Amino acid sequence: MKLSVMHVGFGGAVLAGLILxxxxxxxxxxxxxxxxxxxxxxxxxxxFVLKSVSVELPSSDVAFPGPNAQAxxxxxxxxxxxxxxxxxxxxxxxxxxxxxxxxxxxxxAPVGQAEVPAIVDYLQxxxxxx
Numbered sequence: 001m002k003l004s005v006m007h008v009g010f011g012g013a014v015l016a017g018l019i020l021x022x023x024x025x026x027x028x029x030x031x032x033x034x035x036x037x038x039x040x041x042x043x044x045x046x047x048f049v050l051k052s053v054s055v056e057l058p059s060s061d062v063a064f065p066g067p068n069a070q071a072x073x074x075x076x077x078x079x080x081x082x083x084x085x086x087x088x089x090x091x092x093x094x095x096x097x098x099x100x101x102x103x104x105x106x107x108x109a110p111v112g113q114a115e116v117p118a119i120v121d122y123l124q125x126x127x128x129x130x
Contacts, residue, residue, distance in 0.1 A: 062086065066126065071118035075111045079103075088127055096123040 062083040064073050076085065091099070097120045103109040104116070111119070 064122070064126075066122070068118065068122050068125070071115045072122045075109070075115055075119060079107075079109065085123075086127070090127055090129045091123075092129050093120060093124040096120050096128065099123075 062081065063069070064082045064085070072085070073082075097116070100111070100116055100119050100123070104111050104113075
């Protein structure tokens with residue numbers, strides 16, 4: 001009967017490790033280097049070369065349009081770009097209210113309850129169903 005380490009448990013795994021330590025085992029394969037040092041000879045051990053890189057994250061210059069955009073600008077741009085919000089489908093006021101409440105309670109968005117009506121009204125006026 002063939003037993004795996006899973007079947008023999010921790011003690012079996014320790015025993016197998018001790019047996020391998022005493023009787024020996026084949027040499028592990030040589031590590032593969034991502035980039036070898038330029039000055040290294042063919043017999044020298046290979047080393048990794050780490051380089052710093054600079055990454056520029058995309059930004060959005062799209063702003064929330066309209067005169068009543070203060071609440072959504074102040075509370076929603078920390079996590080969402082205006083472009084992302086403005087490309088959402090048209091939804092009912094009740095659905096937008098549920099989404100804003102979900103952002104506050106499920107995702108812990110730091111939005112005060114006093115700001116919710118202004119955000120929902122803006123979403124309804126901009127992306128609401130008629």
